[in-house]
Amino acid sequence: MSAVYERVALIGLGLIAGSMSLAIRRAGLAGEVVGTARSPETRAVAAEIGLCDRIVDTATEAVAGADLVVLAVPVGAMGAVAAEIGPYLAPGATVTDVGSVKKSVIEAVGPHIPEGVHFVPGHPLAGTEHSGPRSGFAELFDNRWCLLVPVPGTEPEAVARLRALWEGIGAHVEEMDAEHHDLVLAVTSHAPHLIAYTMVGVADDLRRVTDSEVIKYSAAGFRDFTRIAASDPTMWRDVFLTNKEATLEILGRFTEELFALQRAIRTGDGEQLFDYFTRTRAIRRGIIEAGQDTDAPDFGRGHGKT
Amino acid sequence: MSAVYERVALIGLGLIAGSMSLAIRRAGLAGEVVGTARSPETRAVAAEIGLCDRIVDTATEAVAGADLVVLAVPVGAMGAVAAEIGPYLAPGATVTDVGSVKKSVIEAVGPHIPEGVHFVPGHPLAGTEHSGPRSGFAELFDNRWCLLVPVPGTEPEAVARLRALWEGIGAHVEEMDAEHHDLVLAVTSHAPHLIAYTMVGVADDLRRVTDSEVIKYSAAGFRDFTRIAASDPTMWRDVFLTNKEATLEILGRFTEELFALQRAIRTGDGEQLFDYFTRTRAIRRGIIEAGQDTDAPDFGRGHGKT
Ligand SMILES: NC(=O)c1ccc[n+]([C@@H]2O[C@H](COP(=O)([O-])OP(=O)(O)OC[C@H]3O[C@@H](n4cnc5c(N)ncnc54)[C@H](OP(=O)(O)O)[C@@H]3O)[C@@H](O)[C@H]2O)c1
Ligand SMILES: NC(=O)c1ccc[n+]([C@@H]2O[C@H](COP(=O)([O-])OP(=O)(O)OC[C@H]3O[C@@H](n4cnc5c(N)ncnc54)[C@H](OP(=O)(O)O)[C@@H]3O)[C@@H](O)[C@H]2O)c1
Missing domain, CATH: 1.10.3660.10 (6-phosphogluconate dehydrogenase C-terminal like domain)
Incomplete structure (x- = not known):
């Protein structure tokens, strides 16, 4: 499959981000997958097991030059991460998230997304009871739903491109509103x-x-x-x-x-x-x-x- | 393995009894397994798929000459079945049940067990959400617990023999009181x-x-x-x-x-x-x-x- 994004930045390297990285790389859907996590321990494990193409120390570093940024941290941490990376997002990039709740994530993240950057919230309905950088596996999304929850006014192309990524890693995509x-x-x-x-x-x-x-x-x-x-x-x-x-x-x-x-x-x-x-x-x-x-x-x- | 009982009578031919029959026969733990169920439909299916060595029409027929009788009907039906078979039980035989509740089964069944017949209530902790004569499989009890709940005064030999049967079909046996x-x-x-x-x-x-x-x-x-x-x-x-x-x-x-x-x-x-x-x-x-x-x-x- 040909790449859907040039550079995917994963913020948070737990079950969901780890599985996304393995699946995206297996399918060749991105030129490069860059990842970062809060703790040095998680980053070290991710580097050791080769979870991403490149592990960097900070979220701002990770988003530099990325055309897709995936927020894969707990729902309550999304706002702070968005505030941190907002000023560093590349024009034309898409920001998405994988949080299990959508209304509050949209409220928390939305205000930090600058003009010219797309925000397409998402939620893959797939998971296990395990977590952390060692818990991911490439098959997690096979035949599972991924719900996209675009906010009104989002450019359809940005949504279509994200949909192609999720479909490329095995998911069925549907759209619905946050409420x-x-x-x-x-x-x-x-x-x-x-x-x-x-x-x-x-x-x-x-x-x-x-x-x-x-x-x-x-x-x-x-x-x-x-x-x-x-x-x-x-x-x-x-x-x-x-x-x-x-x-x-x-x-x-x-x-x-x-x-x-x-x-x-x-x-x-x-x-x-x-x-x-x-x-x-x-x-x-x-x-x-x-x-x-x-x-x-x-x-x-x-x-x-x- | 050598037979633990000469003739096992299964009253009720659903998931539990069906699995017991398949497992007992596979391991050669009984000379003969006789089965019966309430409805002609269930008996016909059981006969068709060869669930037991012999399918008979009534519970009284089934228990004739059996040295082990297994009550494998819903807990609320145990008392009526016991009342029906009580007079036909062979001296020295053991009656057991597989009901998921023990105090009420003991109260309902106990009074119908004649002198000289052993009553050793039991409960295999194994099941699926499926039921009926087609749902059984011989591996159901492998490595699962079977709890025996002997009433005070029961002959230890009768308990030991029933334990041997359950262990022979793969279960781990423990004893505890009904409450x-x-x-x-x-x-x-x-x-x-x-x-x-x-x-x-x-x-x-x-x-x-x-x-x-x-x-x-x-x-x-x-x-x-x-x-x-x-x-x-x-x-x-x-x-x-x-x-x-x-x-x-x-x-x-x-x-x-x-x-x-x-x-x-x-x-x-x-x-x-x-x-x-x-x-x-x-x-x-x-x-x-x-x-x-x-x-x-x-x-x-x-x-x-x-
Ligand atoms: N697990 C599921 O079944 C499932 C399914 C669908 C969606 N989701 C959603 O996916 C997101 C991630 O879940 P996950 O299962 O991948 O979690 P996870 O395995 O626990 O990983 C969470 C990641 O977020 C980082 N993190 C935690 N708290 C943070 C904070 N306050 N600031 C910055 N980073 C922080 C962690 O970094 P450290 O390792 O350095 O602590 C870790 O890398 C959540 O929003 C969750 O709602 C989960
Ligand atoms: N399923 C589990 O997960 C599980 C686990 C442990 C213990 N148990 C216990 O095992 C016993 C049997 O369960 P099962 O799962 O094997 O049930 P099942 O598959 O539904 O089979 C029940 C059998 O009992 C017969 N029966 C139903 N009502 C009756 C009545 N009023 N009088 C006489 N016979 C009647 C049925 O006959 P027809 O087919 O002719 O209607 C059928 O042969 C229950 O006491 C249950 O509590 C179940």
Whole structure:
């Protein structure tokens, strides 16, 4: 494939940026991938494992001469990074981000983007519970969605070029507006993560009561929750603080429903439980038909490729 | 391996019984495996795919001459099945069950077990979200726990023999009392399932608001919940109705914690969120160290062996 950008600058070298670098380089989609991270440790690891073509010490250095700049830091850090690099962005360059929340990132980053630079926010719906410079892999985005959330007035060419990059590394691209993005993600990702964190926290509290049997006998259900709840604390703190409204709205609805089901258990209303559980099955079928998961049995344990 | 039982009778031919039959026959642990199920359809499928050595029409026929009888029906149906077969059980035979709840099964089944017949309740911690006679596979119990919950006064030989069967089909066996079993499982399985069902139900309600984007963009987190929430409605209705007390106790604690985290989000208390999320990571490490899951990245999608 021919290069889509001359020089891609990755700010932050964790799971997402690392995977992007490996995928972009594998597909030959950029003349050069330059990367930087906050800590000397991360930069040293990235250099050691050859994560990018070039690792530099500062974000301002990284963006010099780059025609694509990718902000791949926690959502709460996007504004500060944008303020730092704003004055150094090349005219005609595109700035994008990969943050899990879009409204607050647009509010935080937008004001620092100078005239003549394009800002095309994005969010790849792909990830694992791992993080850091060693966690990336080139296949992360294969067949996953990447949502682009262009702000009104963005030049269509800038959006099309970014779309070509994401498609080149295996993703399917769709556009939507920020408000809608944040609501959909609150349902499909943010609220479920908080719920999983909560349930695992409860189990941890009960460890004294149940000895360590909660861990020992960890069954399907809880085991999936623990994987979700092993995700990076900084990233998720920022997600909840910045997608506050939509997340609280969904959690409010969740609590209402949970109370109704708890009441059905308490009063022994088996019909209500049965009907509810039957309805939720249909959603699963939809997801399998949409190709977002497989129907293969989980064998009660395996989650890896092996 | 030499046979542990002369004739094993499976009452119910779903995921668990089907997997047991395949595994027992593969390992040569029984002279004969006889099976029966409530509906002619299930019995026909089981006969067609050769799930057991012999399929019979009634439970009373199945238990005739069996030295092991396995009750593998939903927890709420155990009592009625036990009442039906009680008079036909062979002296010296062992009755066991595979129900996900133990206290209520013991209460429901115990009174129907005649003098001279052993009753050794059990629960294999293995399953998938699939059910029915076609869902079984011989490897289901490999390296999984099977908890035996002998009632006081049970002959140790009867327990040892059942243990040998489970170990022969790949499981690790532990004993515990019924009350403790039901609490541990409420934490590791029952409460997480109700929570997953609830969250998927909320998403379903929101389908009109979000079009079908909740399905389309289903991300890690929610996708795991939908798999859990695709489990059999009858089985889970019965679990919640029969492990009512422990499940409601755990859900009560869950709700308290969730409210605390929601308040932290509302007030912007990032430190509380960060500390909570950091604590839950340790539990995950414990589970991986205990060999109950792998640390391989999930790639945001794959759950099968493939
Ligand atoms: N993980 C997922 O599942 C996933 C999926 C989709 C989108 N996202 C989004 O992608 C972004 C990056 O996530 P990730 O999973 O790649 O995270 P990660 O593996 O934890 O990496 C984060 C990177 O950001 C840097 N960083 C952290 N705090 C910073 C700060 N205050 N200022 C400057 N740099 C900072 C880190 O530098 P050091 O290493 O030097 O600390 C690290 O290089 C986040 O916005 C997240 O919401 C994540
Ligand atoms: N699935 C799991 O993950 C899992 C894990 C551990 C333990 N368990 C326990 O194992 C037991 C069986 O579960 P499963 O997953 O094997 O279920 P399944 O695949 O749905 O099979 C259930 C079997 O029970 C029969 N049955 C249903 N209702 C009955 C009734 N009222 N009277 C008589 N027979 C009835 C069914 O007969 P028809 O096919 O003719 O309707 C079917 O053969 C349950 O007690 C469950 O709690 C399940």
